[in-house]
Amino acid sequence: MKEKILKLIENNAKLEISDISKLLSTDESSIKSAIAEMEADGIICGYNTIINWDKVSEELCQALIEVRVIPERGRGFDNIANRISKFPEVDSVYLISGGYDFLVQIKGRSMKSVSQFVFDKLATLDSVQSTATHFVLKKYKDHGVTLESISKEPREKIIL
Amino acid sequence: MRDFISDKLKTIKPSGIRKFFDIARSIPDCISLGVGEPDFDTPWHIAEEGIYAIESGKTFYSSNQGLLELREEISKWNKRKYNLSYSKDEIVVTTGASEAIDIALRALINPNDEVIILEPAYVSYAPLVSLAGGIPVIISLKQENEFKLTKEELESHITKNTKIVLMNYPNNPTGAIMTKEDLISISKVIIDHDLLVISDEIYSELTYDIPHTSIGSLPHMKDRTITINGFSKAYSMTGWRLGYLMGPQPLIEEIKKIHQFSIMCASTISQHAGIEALKNGDNDIIHMKEEYSQRRNYLLSELSRLGISSFTPRGAFYIFPNISKYNKSSEDFATSLLNEEHLVVVPGTAFGDSGEGFIRISYAYSLSELKEAIVRLEHYLKNNY
Numbered sequence: 001m002k003e004k005i006l007k008l009i010e011n012n013a014k015l016e017i018s019d020i021s022k023l024l025s026t027d028e029s030s031i032k033s034a035i036a037e038m039e040a041d042g043i044i045c046g047y048n049t050i051i052n053w054d055k056v057s058e059e060l061c062q063a064l065i066e067v068r069v070i071p072e073r074g075r076g077f078d079n080i081a082n083r084i085s086k087f088p089e090v091d092s093v094y095l096i097s098g099g100y101d102f103l104v105q106i107k108g109r110s111m112k113s114v115s116q117f118v119f120d121k122l123a124t125l126d127s128v129q130s131t132a133t134h135f136v137l138k139k140y141k142d143h144g145v146t147l148e149s150i151s152k153e154p155r156e157k158i159i160l
Numbered sequence: 161m162r163d164f165i166s167d168k169l170k171t172i173k174p175s176g177i178r179k180f181f182d183i184a185r186s187i188p189d190c191i192s193l194g195v196g197e198p199d200f201d202t203p204w205h206i207a208e209e210g211i212y213a214i215e216s217g218k219t220f221y222s223s224n225q226g227l228l229e230l231r232e233e234i235s236k237w238n239k240r241k242y243n244l245s246y247s248k249d250e251i252v253v254t255t256g257a258s259e260a261i262d263i264a265l266r267a268l269i270n271p272n273d274e275v276i277i278l279e280p281a282y283v284s285y286a287p288l289v290s291l292a293g294g295i296p297v298i299i300s301l302k303q304e305n306e307f308k309l310t311k312e313e314l315e316s317h318i319t320k321n322t323k324i325v326l327m328n329y330p331n332n333p334t335g336a337i338m339t340k341e342d343l344i345s346i347s348k349v350i351i352d353h354d355l356l357v358i359s360d361e362i363y364s365e366l367t368y369d370i371p372h373t374s375i376g377s378l379p380h381m382k383d384r385t386i387t388i389n390g391f392s393k394a395y396s397m398t399g400w401r402l403g404y405l406m407g408p409q410p411l412i413e414e415i416k417k418i419h420q421f422s423i424m425c426a427s428t429i430s431q432h433a434g435i436e437a438l439k440n441g442d443n444d445i446i447h448m449k450e451e452y453s454q455r456r457n458y459l460l461s462e463l464s465r466l467g468i469s470s471f472t473p474r475g476a477f478y479i480f481p482n483i484s485k486y487n488k489s490s491e492d493f494a495t496s497l498l499n500e501e502h503l504v505v506v507p508g509t510a511f512g513d514s515g516e517g518f519i520r521i522s523y524a525y526s527l528s529e530l531k532e533a534i535v536r537l538e539h540y541l542k543n544n545y
Binding site: 008019023 | 450454458461462527
């Protein structure tokens with residue numbers, strides 16, 4: 001049942017307990033306790049909102065940064081990953097396979113503030129060897145949601 | 161000027177759902193639970209095969225019977241899913257299951273042959289039987305039998321002119337299914353009376369409690385069954401117009417003639433997409449079925465909260481609640497619901513006289529639409545009863 005709940009709220013965090021209960025034919029208290037358990041176990045880590053910031057006047061700049069690091073003896077990549085994660089500007093940190101080590105997502109007020117952060121904070125960390133910054137120009141799909149969906153035309157008459 | 165319309169066609173009434181949708185279209189904030197069509201997009205890997213077919217110039221007629229590769233996949237798929245044994249030569253690919261029903265009836269009916277139709281029934285069966293020159297014989301199925309056909313009901317409607325039993329399980333509009341045991345008991349009657357079954361199984365993939373059984377897979381039934389299926393409901397491909405019929409080869413050879421003369425072949429582009437659906441579409445079905453199943457749970461729970469009794473549908477994506485306690489005909493109930501609350505449901509009588517006292521609700525709609533519909537239905541009941 002937990003997996004079914006997760007599938008439902010993964011795509012709609014606003015789904016009410018009463019609706020989940022009806023959809024899964026399970027009583028509300030079981031749903032509530034299952035969710036509480038998954039929150040406590042760190043399975044459910046938070047509830048975010050998918051926002052198309054392009055539609056808001058407020059300026060927002062996002063970048064994906066490739067980071068190459070020297071892993072530390074005995075601790076591998078974990079220590080440096082944790083340090084990078086501490087910065088509030090950092091949205092996500094992934095250790096990845098391929099030509100570099102971390103993919104770091106950064107959010108800032110402007111291109112300038114994002115570059116500033118990379119130069120001043122990220123690139124200067126001891127174990128960081130090099131960085132490459134890619135600014136996001138336009139988001140088409142985020143968290144499984146197509147941001148600018150094609151509007152559906154009202155359908156013509158069909159009898160079935 | 162002369163009246164050019166054929167006398168036969170003049171006896172056919174337009175679909176009862178039609179005037180309903182005419183009104184609904186004129187109301188801007190209308191919520192509709194009326195249309196029997198999946199609300200999911202065609203899975204992209206399937207759609208892309210269609211695009212690829214166009215890009216690579218596969219835009220010509222296929223063989224009349226349908227692409228060989230598609231027929232081979234249809235054959236394998238039906239074996240795997242329902243243990244049906246039809247070879248590639250016993251399959252005709254059609255422009256939707258609708259064409260399959262039409263050409264099967266036209267190929268089999270002599271003037272005044274009787275065709276048994278189980279009501280409530282999909283709107284096109286009786287008109288197609290009449291147009292083919294047959295006589296529709298209606299069996300009114302009962303809610304207390306879960307809208308299944310019983311042996312006794314069938315036997316009591318058989319005459320010396322009876323030729324065909326037209327079945328549709330999982331059923332539109334009731335959501336009923338027939339289990340293997342139910343079908344076995346019917347098949348004995350069919351064999352005893354030397355009848356033929358046309359089984360429209362377009363909703364076969366959408367069963368929620370037990371898997372679908374296909375009547376053609378039962379002993380001695382293959383030779384007297386035409387099985388019809390398609391891609392519209394299982395793969396959310398309604399606009400692709402792709403279906404097929406399967407039957408014993410001697411019948412298929414004859415049915416094929418009508419298909420050749422009237423349609424030539426189904427859309428080649430759609431056929432290429434269909435191959436991809438059958439090969440790699442199992443997960444799409446699982447995902448869609450899971451959602452339908454949850455919406456069914458949701459609606460059943462909400463309807464019971466509102467005090468509306470409903471038989472538990474086991475397949476398709478319809479609920480067929482009994483509204484007879486509200487002292488209104490199905491049509492009046494649906495019309496006032498539309499006028500007062502701008503909510504579209506289909507009156508049961510659109511599916512034949514035996515649908516009186518029922519409405520059909522489709523749950524091929526998003527949860528937010530279903531929620532809003534329930535709010536409106538509750539408001540309507542509060543105001544009127």
